[in-house]
Amino acid sequence: MLALRNVSYSYETVAAVRDISLEIGAQQLVALTGPNGSGKSTLLKIIARVHAAHAGEVWFEEKRIADWPAKEYARRVGYLPQDPDPTFPMRAIDVVVTGRAPYLGRFAWESDRDWQEARAALELCDAAHLADRYFDEMSGGERKRVFLARVLAGTPRLIVLDEPLAALDLSHVQQFSQLLREIVDRTGCTVIFAAHDLNWAAAHSDRMLVMQSGTLALDATPESVMRPDVMRAFFGFDAETVASGGRTWIVPRTSS
Amino acid sequence: MSGSLTRSILVLTILLAIAIALGVSFGSAKIDWNDEVARTILLRIRLPRVLLAVAIGAALAVAGVTFQTLLRNPLADPFILGVSGGAAAGAAIATAFRWSRVPGLVTAIAFAGAIGATAAVFLLARRRDHTDPTRLLLSGLVLNAFFSAVILIAFTLSRQADLTAALRWMMGTLFGATWANVALVMSLLVLAMIVLAFVANDLRLLAFGEEDAKSRGVDVERVKLIGFGTASVITGAAVAVSGIIGFVGLLVPHLIRLIWRRDFRFLLPLSALGGATLVVASDLLSRIIVRTTELPIGAFTAVLGVPFFLSLLRRAR
Numbered sequence: 001m002l003a004l005r006n007v008s009y010s011y012e013t014v015a016a017v018r019d020i021s022l023e024i025g026a027q028q029l030v031a032l033t034g035p036n037g038s039g040k041s042t043l044l045k046i047i048a049r050v051h052a053a054h055a056g057e058v059w060f061e062e063k064r065i066a067d068w069p070a071k072e073y074a075r076r077v078g079y080l081p082q083d084p085d086p087t088f089p090m091r092a093i094d095v096v097v098t099g100r101a102p103y104l105g106r107f108a109w110e111s112d113r114d115w116q117e118a119r120a121a122l123e124l125c126d127a128a129h130l131a132d133r134y135f136d137e138m139s140g141g142e143r144k145r146v147f148l149a150r151v152l153a154g155t156p157r158l159i160v161l162d163e164p165l166a167a168l169d170l171s172h173v174q175q176f177s178q179l180l181r182e183i184v185d186r187t188g189c190t191v192i193f194a195a196h197d198l199n200w201a202a203a204h205s206d207r208m209l210v211m212q213s214g215t216l217a218l219d220a221t222p223e224s225v226m227r228p229d230v231m232r233a234f235f236g237f238d239a240e241t242v243a244s245g246g247r248t249w250i251v252p253r254t255s256s
Numbered sequence: 257m258s259g260s261l262t263r264s265i266l267v268l269t270i271l272l273a274i275a276i277a278l279g280v281s282f283g284s285a286k287i288d289w290n291d292e293v294a295r296t297i298l299l300r301i302r303l304p305r306v307l308l309a310v311a312i313g314a315a316l317a318v319a320g321v322t323f324q325t326l327l328r329n330p331l332a333d334p335f336i337l338g339v340s341g342g343a344a345a346g347a348a349i350a351t352a353f354r355w356s357r358v359p360g361l362v363t364a365i366a367f368a369g370a371i372g373a374t375a376a377v378f379l380l381a382r383r384r385d386h387t388d389p390t391r392l393l394l395s396g397l398v399l400n401a402f403f404s405a406v407i408l409i410a411f412t413l414s415r416q417a418d419l420t421a422a423l424r425w426m427m428g429t430l431f432g433a434t435w436a437n438v439a440l441v442m443s444l445l446v447l448a449m450i451v452l453a454f455v456a457n458d459l460r461l462l463a464f465g466e467e468d469a470k471s472r473g474v475d476v477e478r479v480k481l482i483g484f485g486t487a488s489v490i491t492g493a494a495v496a497v498s499g500i501i502g503f504v505g506l507l508v509p510h511l512i513r514l515i516w517r518r519d520f521r522f523l524l525p526l527s528a529l530g531g532a533t534l535v536v537a538s539d540l541l542s543r544i545i546v547r548t549t550e551l552p553i554g555a556f557t558a559v560l561g562v563p564f565f566l567s568l569l570r571r572a573r
Contacts, residue, residue, distance in 0.1 A: 048471040074473030081471075087328045087463045089517050098519075101461055102473050106454065109521075134517070 001026045001190055002047065002158060007056035009042055016042040018214040019056070024192065026157075029184050031201035031222075032194045034211030035235060040194040041082060041162055043211065047192065048079035048160045060158070074102035078156030082163050084147045086135055092146045093131040096122055099153030114153075121153040122146070124183075126175055140167035148176070152183070159183070161193035165200065177204040198235075199249050202226050210234050226250055261522055268529035272310070275536040279306040282544055305433035309539045309553075310532040311441040312430070312498050313508075315490040317531025318445070320505030321512075321523045322452060322487040325463050326480055327389045334491040334505035337396035337484070341403030342373025343495040344426060348410035351422040362425075363437070363496045370492030373399055378484065387480055428501035428554035430539055437497045441490075445528075448490045452524055455479050460520035503557040504531050507565055514568040534561055 002024040009017040017039045024030055032040050045051045046058060049065055058065045065073060078099070086095055099121065100114040110118075122128045127145040130138065138146070144167050151159060165173055180191050181204065195201040201208060202222035210218035210225060217234055218225060226248045231239040238253040283302055288294040319334035327336070335341070346369025350362045377399055381391035407426075411419060424431065452459070458479045461469040466476050494501075508531040512523055538556035545551060 045467065050467045050470045070473035070475065072473075074471065077471075079468075079471035081465065081468050084464060084468060087465075088324075088330065088513060090519065091517070094519065098461060098464070098472075101457065104457055106457060108457075 001061060003059040004047075005057045005059070007043075007046060007053045007058060009046055009051055009054050015214050017046065017053075020214075020216045021056075022209070022216060022219065024190060026190055027184055027188045028190045028207060029180060029205045030190070030192045031205035031208045032192060032211065033196070033198060033201055033208060033225075034217070038211040039214040040211055042214075044079070044160050044162050044192065044194060047158075048077060049073055050079070071102045075154060076156055077158045077160060078151035078154045080147055080151045080159075080161045080164060082166075084143075084150075089134050089136050091131070092127065092133050092135060092138070093118055093122065095135060095146055096131075096150045096153050099150035102154060117155065118149070118153045121149040124152060124179060125149040126172070141169055141172055144168055145172065145176075155187075157187075157189045159189060159191045159193075161191065163194055163196070165195055165197060173200065180204065198226070198231075202250075203247060223248065261518075261525070264516060264522070265525055265529065268526060268533065272529050272533045272536070275533045275540070276306055276310065279309065279536045279540045282540060301433070304435050304438050305430050305539065306536055307438045308430050308433040308441065308498065309536040311438060311445055312494045312501060313504055313531035313533070313535025314528040315441060315445045315448070315494040315531075316501065316505040316535075317508035317527040318448065318452065318524065319487040319491040319494075320531075321509035321520070321527040322459070322483050323505075324509055325459050325520050325523075326483045326487075327393060328463060328465070329389070329393070330510065331506070332393075333502075334487065334494075335400075335500065335502075337377045337392060337488065338373040338399035338403065339370045339488055339491045340495050340500045341400035341407075342376075343367065343370035343492060344500065345369050345373075345403040345406040345410070347425060347496075347499075348407040348414075348422060351418045352410040352413045354415070354418060356418055356421060360436075367492050367496035370495055371488065373403070374484070374488035374492070385477065387477065387484075392484075424552075425499040427552040428499040429550075430498050430553060431550065433498075441493050441497055444490050444493045448486045449524070449528065451482060451486045455482050456521045456524055459483060463520065499554075501535065501554045501557060503554070503561050504534055507557070507561040508534060511561070511565055511568065514565075 004020055004022040007017060007020045008015065020043065032043065034040050042051065046053050052066065060068065097110050097114055097118040100110055100117060104110065119131065122131055125145040125148050127142065127149055130142055130146060135143065144164065148164060164176065168176060183189060184191055202225060205222055208220060208222050208225045209216060212234055226241065228239050228241060231237055231250060239250045240253055242249045242251055280302055316334050323332040323334060323336060324330055343366040346365040347362050350356060350365045355361045377392060377395045378387065380395040381387050414422065458474045461472050461474050462476065462479060470476050509523060509527050512526045512530050516522055516526060534557055538560050539553050541556045542551045542553045
């Protein structure tokens with residue numbers, strides 16, 4: 001579905017992504033982790049076509065992503081930025097329906113089908129009751145859910161989420177994880193998400209990518225990432241593991 | 257088109273029609289079709305003046321809502337990128353050199369100043385094929401300061417007699433309304449509305465941020481160029497013809513947003529109608545409150561607009 005070949009990207013003075021090669025198939029739930037500034041967001045932006053790679057190639061469904069017509073690509077790949085914000089007051093449902101924008105003609109207005117998709121997406125994200133609420137009256141977590149619904153409303157085949165968990169309370173983190181799994185299982189699409197919570201990322205992904213100073217340091221199953229030596233080497237902290245519920249959990253070791 | 261938009265447009269059109277009717281009816285001379293002089297006043301002075309108010313109000317409000325959306329900044333107004341400063345500097349220089357005797361020359365130079373200023377701001381803010389909104393704002397701010405200096409120097413060198421007209425222009429005036437000016441601003445406005453409607457679907461996505469819009473297939477740099485260019489041209493034309501009429505471009509989009517709270521596709525036509533109504537009403541007041549002289553219209557856009565805005569703001573949660 002998605003293939004990166006020797007992809008690099010640099011901001012004015014900093015190389016943010018360095019020579020990354022990677023293949024991701026359909027129906028996968030992929031977690032992208034790594035310390036702050038390791039290049040996660042930049043990599044996601046390249047995949048979402050926000051940035052064009054400075055070197056290397058990105059392929060999506062047998063075509064270079066630069067060769068896809070912009071709207072066509074946007075219908076297939078949905079992207080949730082880290083801090084989405086509509087700037088001006090808008091109702092949640094109006095925010096969500098902009099997820100249908102890639103399907104709209106130049107002078108067209110949303111059809112009934114677009115509104116249906118938007119409402120269905122809100123429902124999926126447990127946010128149907130927020131539909132008519134204004135964005136500036138919502139909590140951070142509610143906004144996040146509305147924005148996730150916006151991505152889903154576009155019925156993408158590849159979903160790219162930058163820090164979707166930030167600002168979510170624990171019960172919605174749980175709900176959200178199940179939702180991602182359901183979407184992947186039911187629609188066969190692929191989800192790539194960036195996350196800092198390693199325990200959560202491991203529990204809810206099929207595959208973990210670990211970035212370190214712009215390079216892809218590790219590409220493995222969650223079980224083989226959740227180890228004290230990996231934490232020490234790639235994340236820079238001492239940890240021990242705890243087994244619970246048939247899974248391994250990482251607990252940072254305090255120095256006392 | 258969305259049904260609720262059609263209704264909203266209808267309501268505002270009726271309001272504008274009432275304002276126009278009042279604007280044409282009231283003035284220092286009575287309307288009397290049998291009187292040759294009165295008819296001439298109506299056709300040659302009052303009607304073009306009211307229609308110019310329509311065009312200027314709509315142009316400024318449309319430019320305002322476009323700048324606010326593009327810059328993602330609710331405080332942006334049509335003059336923020338140095339358009340007014342450039343126009344005023346052009347007009348001030350023309351005044352200092354006593355070119356104001358040539359009809360239309362000041363307008364032409366002011367317009368050139370406006371467009372030149374915008375182009376300069378754009379070139380200053382552009383880096384690596386990207387125009388950064390913050391750099392745009394900063395460049396506009398700095399250029400406006402520079403133009404203020406030019407205006408001061410030019411005014412000091414001007415003659416007393418020329419200064420009065422120049423000052424009146426700086427405060428905003430519809431005094432010199434001619435059919436030619438009406439045709440100029442109106443045709444540019446219509447053209448601008450068509451162009452903006454063409455990118456309206458993209459512009460409303462830009463309100464979510466450039467990266468977000470890009471990921472949704474919007475050619476962000478192109479849309480920005482079209483948006484800024486269009487808004488600057490109609491602002492330049494409006495300023496060149498009738499000086500600096502404040503508040504319309506800042507206030508009207510917010511008024512519309514407070515009432516409708518919808519996206520750019522709604523705001524564009526509704527702001528145009530709202531801006532036109534506000535300026536026609538302000539012009540009417542500025543003409544009839546004091547019989548002996550004409551008060552500055554720019555003051556009345558604020559006098560009328562601000563209380564209305566504040567009452568809406570208080571009612572909004």
